[in-house]
Amino acid sequence: MIKLSKIYDQYFNLKYxxxxxxxxxxxxxxxxxxTYRRTGANYFHDLLRSHKAIVAYAAMYEQGRIxxxxxxxxxxYNKCLLKYRNNYPIDFLNHRIFGNYSHNIKAVGFKIVxxxxxxxxxxxxxxxxxVKFIHLQRRNILRLYLSDMIASKLNIWGAVARENENLFKxxxxxxxxxxxxxxxxKVLPDDFTIKLDYEDCLKVFIKIKGFVEKYNNYFKPGQxxxxxxxxxxxxxxxxxxKIQKFLGVDYQKLTSRFIKINNQKLYDVIENYSDLKKRFTxxxxxxxxxx
Numbered sequence: 001m002i003k004l005s006k007i008y009d010q011y012f013n014l015k016y017x018x019x020x021x022x023x024x025x026x027x028x029x030x031x032x033x034x035t036y037r038r039t040g041a042n043y044f045h046d047l048l049r050s051h052k053a054i055v056a057y058a059a060m061y062e063q064g065r066i067x068x069x070x071x072x073x074x075x076x077y078n079k080c081l082l083k084y085r086n087n088y089p090i091d092f093l094n095h096r097i098f099g100n101y102s103h104n105i106k107a108v109g110f111k112i113v114x115x116x117x118x119x120x121x122x123x124x125x126x127x128x129x130x131v132k133f134i135h136l137q138r139r140n141i142l143r144l145y146l147s148d149m150i151a152s153k154l155n156i157w158g159a160v161a162r163e164n165e166n167l168f169k170x171x172x173x174x175x176x177x178x179x180x181x182x183x184x185x186k187v188l189p190d191d192f193t194i195k196l197d198y199e200d201c202l203k204v205f206i207k208i209k210g211f212v213e214k215y216n217n218y219f220k221p222g223q224x225x226x227x228x229x230x231x232x233x234x235x236x237x238x239x240x241x242k243i244q245k246f247l248g249v250d251y252q253k254l255t256s257r258f259i260k261i262n263n264q265k266l267y268d269v270i271e272n273y274s275d276l277k278k279r280f281t282x283x284x285x286x287x288x289x290x291x
Contacts, residue, residue: 018072020055023102029248030098031109032125034215035136036208038147040229041111044136046256047240048109053249057110060097061089061118067111089121107247109134114211126218133224134243137212140230142288145204146270149194150262156187187261188269195271198279205285266290 033056035041048056049069058067065076066085074081085092097110112122125131138144150156216226225246232239237253244251266289267273277289 018070020070020101020105021072021099023100023105025101025103025105026099028101028105029107030128030131031107031134031247032131033109033111033134033136034114034224035111036114036138036144036211038144038151039136039138040232041113041136043256043258043260044227044229044232045111046258047254048243050254050256051107051244051249051252053104053106053252054247055101055105055108057097059113059116060092060110061085061112061121062116089118090124093121093124106249114215129223131223132246133219134227134246135215135224136227136229138229140288140290141205141208142201142266142285144208145201146194146196146266147262149196150188150192150269153194154188156261187259188264193269193271196276198276201276201280202285205288 033041033045042058045056045058048054055070058069060066060068064082066074066078066081067076068074081092081096085096098108101108112118218224225243227239227243240254241251262269270276273289277286280286280289
């Protein structure tokens with residue numbers, strides 16, 4: 001009996017013609033971007049994708065879709081490949097993600113989100129000595145949670161300028177992306193505010209702290225590099241040089257097509273900011289209140 005994975009391996013190679021796949025190169029650095037929602041992962045991954053020697057996929061093991069992102073790859077909802085991935089998750093990893101690439105590709109990776117990580121795949125990856133991890137975090141978890149609530153309320157999970165509109169129309173992996181004019185200086189509606197629940201904030205603070213502590217002690221020395229979204233905004237050149245060195249690729253100036261959704265102060269967006277700040281005063285979470 002022929003393995004299902006072999007059938008889809010032939011199907012994939014025959015049908016899809018992205019230039020990344022034109023070769024027999026397997027000497028690149030394998031990597032995983034480990035993160036949580038709303039840490040700037042889409043922005044950071046788009047920076048990586050601007051490097052000519054890096055292939056950076058989105059989340060590849062989310063239920064119901066595969067985040068290839070690039071043109072010339074299958075639809076994220078391709079039923080054949082979803083069946084292959086679900087039935088053979090490790091084979092899919094080794095053949096479709098970490099398969100053959102063109103000679104100019106020096107690093108290949110994809111995103112894993114804490115809560116949706118495929119347990120079998122993650123455990124397998126953590127034991128591979130040739131796989132590196134970029135642990136992208138956000139120091140201010142209140143801003144992370146606020147970003148998540150804004151995205152949920154407005155159904156806007158990313159934003160790009162109009163000249164990049166087709167990028168997100170042609171592939172469905174980055175959905176609910178707002179397109180704005182270049183001269184717009186913000187994405188949120190005028191006078192937008194949102195109320196956050198104290199108990200919900202506390203639960204998120206504790207949960208994400210637990211994730212971070214778990215994964216910070218999970219990897220061997222040299223296998224992981226910590227990257228903070230705040231540092232990436234303040235000193236992008238320094239942080240991106242560090243990441244490129246970690247991946248073993250030549251340094252290039254990287255660019256992203258994503259636009260920051262919220263540039264406002266916390267107290268301008270959170271309706272009950274003063275009450276939350278008061279209730280968290282004297283706790284380890286008080287540092288999140290920036291004013």
